[in-house]
Amino acid sequence: MQRIEGFGLARVIDSDDTNYKPGDIVSGIIGWEEYSLLRSSDNLQLRNIQLDDDIPLSYHLGLLGMAGFTAYAGFNEICCPKKGDSVFVSAACGAVGQLVGQLAKLHGCYVVGSAGSKQKVEILKNELGYDEAFNYKEEADLDTALKRYFPEGIDIYFDNVGGSMLDAALLNMKVRGRIALCGMVSLQSLSTSSQGIKNLYSAIYKRLRLEGFLQSDYLHIFPQFLENVKRYYKEGKIVYVEDISEGLDLAPAALVGLFSGKNIGKQVVRVAKE
Amino acid sequence: MQRIEGFGLARVIDSDDTNYKPGDIVSGIIGWEEYSLLRSSDNLQLRNIQLDDDIPLSYHLGLLGMAGFTAYAGFNEICCPKKGDSVFVSAACGAVGQLVGQLAKLHGCYVVGSAGSKQKVEILKNELGYDEAFNYKEEADLDTALKRYFPEGIDIYFDNVGGSMLDAALLNMKVRGRIALCGMVSLQSLSTSSQGIKNLYSAIYKRLRLEGFLQSDYLHIFPQFLENVKRYYKEGKIVYVEDISEGLDLAPAALVGLFSGKNIGKQVVRVAKE
Numbered sequence: 001m002q003r004i005e006g007f008g009l010a011r012v013i014d015s016d017d018t019n020y021k022p023g024d025i026v027s028g029i030i031g032w033e034e035y036s037l038l039r040s041s042d043n044l045q046l047r048n049i050q051l052d053d054d055i056p057l058s059y060h061l062g063l064l065g066m067a068g069f070t071a072y073a074g075f076n077e078i079c080c081p082k083k084g085d086s087v088f089v090s091a092a093c094g095a096v097g098q099l100v101g102q103l104a105k106l107h108g109c110y111v112v113g114s115a116g117s118k119q120k121v122e123i124l125k126n127e128l129g130y131d132e133a134f135n136y137k138e139e140a141d142l143d144t145a146l147k148r149y150f151p152e153g154i155d156i157y158f159d160n161v162g163g164s165m166l167d168a169a170l171l172n173m174k175v176r177g178r179i180a181l182c183g184m185v186s187l188q189s190l191s192t193s194s195q196g197i198k199n200l201y202s203a204i205y206k207r208l209r210l211e212g213f214l215q216s217d218y219l220h221i222f223p224q225f226l227e228n229v230k231r232y233y234k235e236g237k238i239v240y241v242e243d244i245s246e247g248l249d250l251a252p253a254a255l256v257g258l259f260s261g262k263n264i265g266k267q268v269v270r271v272a273k274e
Numbered sequence: 275m276q277r278i279e280g281f282g283l284a285r286v287i288d289s290d291d292t293n294y295k296p297g298d299i300v301s302g303i304i305g306w307e308e309y310s311l312l313r314s315s316d317n318l319q320l321r322n323i324q325l326d327d328d329i330p331l332s333y334h335l336g337l338l339g340m341a342g343f344t345a346y347a348g349f350n351e352i353c354c355p356k357k358g359d360s361v362f363v364s365a366a367c368g369a370v371g372q373l374v375g376q377l378a379k380l381h382g383c384y385v386v387g388s389a390g391s392k393q394k395v396e397i398l399k400n401e402l403g404y405d406e407a408f409n410y411k412e413e414a415d416l417d418t419a420l421k422r423y424f425p426e427g428i429d430i431y432f433d434n435v436g437g438s439m440l441d442a443a444l445l446n447m448k449v450r451g452r453i454a455l456c457g458m459v460s461l462q463s464l465s466t467s468s469q470g471i472k473n474l475y476s477a478i479y480k481r482l483r484l485e486g487f488l489q490s491d492y493l494h495i496f497p498q499f500l501e502n503v504k505r506y507y508k509e510g511k512i513v514y515v516e517d518i519s520e521g522l523d524l525a526p527a528a529l530v531g532l533f534s535g536k537n538i539g540k541q542v543v544r545v546a547k548e
Contacts, residue, residue, distance in 0.1 A: 162474065162475060166474075167470075181474070181477050181478050182478065183478065184474075184475045184478065195469065195470050196441075196469050196470025196471050196472040197470050197471040197472075197474050198470040198471075200436065200440075200455070200458075200471050200474075200484075201436060201458045202486075203455050203484065203485070203486035204455050204456070204457065204458065204486035204487070204488070205486070205488065206486065207485075207486050207487055207488060207491060208485070208486050209483065209484070209485045209486075210474075210477065210483070210484040210485070211477075211481070211482070211483045211484070212476075212477035212478040212479070212480060212481050212482050212483075213478070213481055214478070214479065214481060217481060
């Protein structure tokens with residue numbers, strides 16, 4: 001039987017690696033199971049968690065974990081944000097998107113997000129500080145929707161979905177716009193029968209840069225990320241929305257739910273209480 | 275009647291701009307006509323040509339003109355070439371592509387070009403110094419063709435065509451590869467009924483950068499370009515292939531021929547003898 005893994009938190013029971021002592025909490029790639037055998041040599045992102053009374057432990061999975069760091073590294077290192085830039089984020093209420101938008105606001109940008117339900121749009125505008133948000137499922141034409149929110153065009157598009165949203169964004173980028181390619185979870189992107197991206201030609205005359213990235217290439221700035229984002233959180237400058245499923249039995253449904261957008265915020269599965 | 279313009283050379287007959295004197299040769303955006311009225315204020319790239327006995331005048335249209343400068347700026351400023359890089363160039367025998375490949379060879383790269391006829395493939399290998407070249411019209415599958423020439427992948431793709439060649443290149447890029455988006459003349463790129471680019475998702479896990487550019491953004495390095503490329507030519511390190519049509523009457527056919535690849539090398543229309 002195939003062992004399924006994911007980014008998780010675990011308490012060390014026993015260890016022969018002196019960097020990890022019994023009682024420590026670690027994050028890393030961990031099996032979907034109650035007890036895991038982890039090899040630090042194979043688990044390049046295994047790290048000790050510094051517990052902090054002011055921060056929920058689960059935030060080390062999302063806000064302070066791989067998702068949050070993806071947002072931080074992608075926005076700061078790929079998007080070259082400047083004060084006043086117009087920023088568009090897709091899957092804006094997701095584990096990554098919600099931090100991208102809040103970082104963009106802290107940079108003094110105008111920020112619009114798209115999501116797949118009315119409830120998520122409300123969260124984006126009322127809790128996460130997005131200037132505007134829209135439900136892409138209610139839009140007959142994504143190009144028209146983007147022109148409504150960005151009449152002068154988009155400087156930065158943080159793309160979590162690919163497909164027709166990326167195609168519409170290409171039509172609405174400003175000259176020298178930047179597109180961070182972070183994820184392409186849309187069904188169109190994953191299907192071989194999809195129609196593909198048709199507007200890439202606009203990258204030439206608009207001198208656009210599209211760049212794919214993985215957070216694992218930026219681990220040298222992880223300490224800086226942790227320090228800054230913890231501070232923003234403690235100062236009340238950012239918030240984080242989680243969707244917690246209780247028990248390992250719900251893990252498969254929680255995973256499948258990601259593809260239909262059932263989760264609201266970072267999907268967490270709690271296998272055991274602290 | 276619409277006036278048609280293109281990048282051309284002309285001799286000044288009369289001028290009230292003191293930068294241009296009767297007898298000077300200028301290059302810039304010029305009408306398809308025997309006599310043109312040019313306004314230097316509207317013609318941002320109008321410039322005086324320094325004649326040189328060792329260099330054919332027509333080379334200031336291609337090798338030392340907008341096409342050559344597109345190759346130079348795109349390759350040096352967008353592609354970040356390093357010695358030993360594997361470089362792929364499409365439309366490699368064209369006005370831009372032929373210089374890209376030769377610059378890449380001067381950088382110590384391995385260079386492969388694609389073109390649309392057996393004759394062009396021979397020119398690429400025997401005259402322009404490409405390591406390998408292939409006729410894309412003879413390939414059943416472009417992905418297979420690229421894997422044959424780049425078993426370890428492509429570092430730099432200088433894209434002059436877009437469409438299915440770009441899609442195949444995306445599948446064959448190395449991690450941190452760079453794609454300069456220079457032109458998309460393929461029929462697939464221009465047709466709204468095309469199938470679009472389906473492999474852009476690979477830009478995420480391979481951390482690719484795709485960047486569109488226009489030579490006009492790099493005019494500050496034009497003097498450096500002119501100095502370097504003139505020197506390479508005089509030292510015999512680069513050559514340039516032109517396809518000259520005689521007389522303005524042939525201009526429409528010469529233009530249309532570009533889209534079927536009828537020209538071999540830079541297409542020039544000679545309106546008048548020097």
